[in-house]
Each structure stands twice: as structure tokens, then as C-alpha cells.
Amino acid sequence: MLFFGENNAILHTFPNFQLDYFDKSNPYQRWTDRISSIEGNLNIFSFYNKVINTISNTIPEPFKLNQDLSRVDTSGNMVIALREAILNMLMHADYYGSSPIVANVFINYYEFTNPGKMKISPKDFFTTNNSKTRNPIISKLFIQMGKGERAGHGGEKIYESAINNDYRVPIINTDNKQTKLKIWKVDYADSFSGEEISEREREILKCIVSNGSRELSHKQIEDETKLSRSIVSRTLSSLIEKGIIIKSGNARSTKYGILHTEEQLFAQLQVMPSILRKMINNK
Numbered sequence: 135m136l137f138f139g140e141n142n143a144i145l146h147t148f149p150n151f152q153l154d155y156f157d158k159s160n161p162y163q164r165w166t167d168r169i170s171s172i173e174g175n176l177n178i179f180s181f182y183n184k185v186i187n188t189i190s191n192t193i194p195e196p197f198k199l200n201q202d203l204s205r206v207d208t209s210g211n212m213v214i215a216l217r218e219a220i221l222n223m224l225m226h227a228d229y230y231g232s233s234p235i236v237a238n239v240f241i242n243y244y245e246f247t248n249p250g251k252m253k254i255s256p257k258d259f260f261t262t263n264n265s266k267t268r269n270p271i272i273s274k275l276f277i278q279m280g281k282g283e284r285a286g287h288g289g290e291k292i293y294e295s296a297i298n299n300d301y302r303v304p305i306i307n308t309d310n311k312q313t314k315l316k317i318w319k320v321d322y323a324d325s326f327s328g329e330e331i332s333e334r335e336r337e338i339l340k341c342i343v344s345n346g347s348r349e350l351s352h353k354q355i356e357d358e359t360k361l362s363r364s365i366v367s368r369t370l371s372s373l374i375e376k377g378i379i380i381k382s383g384n385a386r387s388t389k390y391g392i393l394h395t396e397e398q399l400f401a402q403l404q405v406m407p408s409i410l411r412k413m414i415n416n417k
Contacts, residue, residue, distance in 0.1 A: 141175040152234035215295035252308040260293040296416035349391035
């Protein structure tokens with residue numbers, strides 16, 4: 135019923151059933167586009183088809199060239215990541231819950247929210263192939279129709295997309311009421327608003343981010359940014375105080391880098407083959 139049924143029939147059994155998609159990427163408008171199961175008489179399958187076609191048009195396509203001056207595709211794996219996020223939201227939602235299932239498009243990120251606590255730990259979502267779904271029939275229908283990855287591999291694909299596109303890594307949080315997944319479409323430095331960091335802080339943060347997982351010394355940051363030692367020192371101290379970067383080592387061995395959680399480091403190991411392919415393609 136939930137998958138193919140008429141909306142009125144679904145509401146008779148699941149009175150709080152509501153699926154919403156909002157494009158809120160324009161800061162001057164409440165939203166510029168909406169897809170709703172209430173207004174469109176949609177079930178899970180028809181909602182999915184409408185949303186995946188619409189959200190794909192919001193993917194940024196930065197112009198990238200490799201060393202051979204060939205254009206590098208940066209949108210293909212983002213389409214897969216968004217598809218897996220939508221499927222995860224619909225497959226694992228608690229349809230007896232009181233809140234709607236919502237996909238939001240913002241300026242710098244996508245956000246997917248569904249009622250119900252995850253069946254696995256958030257720290258395992260991007261690294262495990264063990265899937266524990268709340269709605270096995272819905273999951274099976276999607277997979278049989280070829281709409282998703284093998285069971286348990288969606289989180290890996292979402293993380294892999296961020297690594298391949300040099301975007302800030304995704305975040306997933308869950309509690310007894312809901313699960314929320316955030317997928318960024320900008321790098322770590324650009325994921326912070328102008329109210330959170332200054333342009334000077336963003337400049338130095340971009341310098342650190344551009345070196346991947348390699349930490350930089352104070353002198354290396356000075357050389358790359360062409361900023362004075364005093365300005366670099368003040369800016370690094372501010373970024374550390376805000377919890378945006380970390381400092382390791384002492385004296386001349388002091389380095390600065392991005393904080394990575396244990397699960398993020400493990401997820402990066404999982405997608406290492408993709409990272410190596412990316413390095414080879416960019417040569």
C-alpha cells in the first residue's frame with residue numbers, strides 16, 4: 135500500500151503519512167520548489183521518481199580539468215549519493231511516526247530527515263555493509279527494481295562521493311524520534327558561513343583542506359598563503375578555538391590539520407581504491 139497505493143488509502147492506515155521535498159537554496163525565498171505527497175496524491179514510488187529527477191538538477195557542476203586538460207565528471211557520483219540518501223530515508227522511516235519525511239535542498243548542502251531511530255549505529259553507517267532495515271518489503275522492492283546499491287552499501291557510496299568531489303564529508307545523526315543525514319556540496323572551508331568564520335580564516339582553511347589529509351606546518355601555511363607569520367598565528371589560533379582545525383606536535387614539529395573522527399578515518403580506508411583512481415586520473 136505505501137509503495138504503490140493511492141494516497142487516500144495510505145492515509146486511512148497511516149494518518150501521518152507525508153513526504154515532502156523543498157528546494158530552499160535561494161536565501162531570499164521560503165522555497166522555490168516543492169513536491170508533496172499531500173498535494174500530488176503521491177505514494178512512496180511516485181514521490182521517489184519525482185524527487186530524484188528534480189534534485190538531480192540541483193547538483194553543482196564545477197568545471198574541473200585533469201592534467202591532460204580533459205574534463206573530469208564530478209556530478210555522476212553525486213547523483214548516486216543523493217539517490218542513496220533518498221532511498222535510505224524512505225526505506226528506514228517509521229511510517230507510524232508523527233513527523234513528515236522531508237528532503238531539503240539548501241545552498242551548500244542537502245538534508246534528509248525521516249522519523250525513527252536508525253537500526254545501526256551512526257558511526258557504522260558509512261563503513262559497514264550490514265543493513266538492518268525497518269521496512270524490508272519497501273527495501274526489497276526498490277532493490278528489485280534496480281533503484282539502489284546492494285543492501286548495506288548506500289552509506290559507502292555517499293561517503294565515496296564526498297571524497298571524490300573534495301566535499302566536506304557527510305554527517306548522520308539519530309535519536310529516538312528521527313534520523314537526519316546531511317550531504318555537503320561544497321568543500322570543508324566553504325561549508326562554514328560568513329557568520330562562522332572570516333574570509334582570512336577561510337583562506338587559511340582552504341590552504342589546509344587543499345592538501346587533503348596531510349597536515350601543514352606554520353611555515354608551509356605562510357608560504358602557500360603569502361601571509362605574515364603574525365596573521366597566520368592569530369588566524370590559526372582562532373580556528374583552533376572554534377574547533378574547526380586541530381594542532382598536533384610541539385615546537386618545530388607542530389602541524390595543523392582537519393579533525394577526523396575514528397569512523398571517518400575508517401570510511402576513508404574503505405574508499406581508498408576510489409581515491410587512488412582519482413589520483414591516477416588527475417595525473
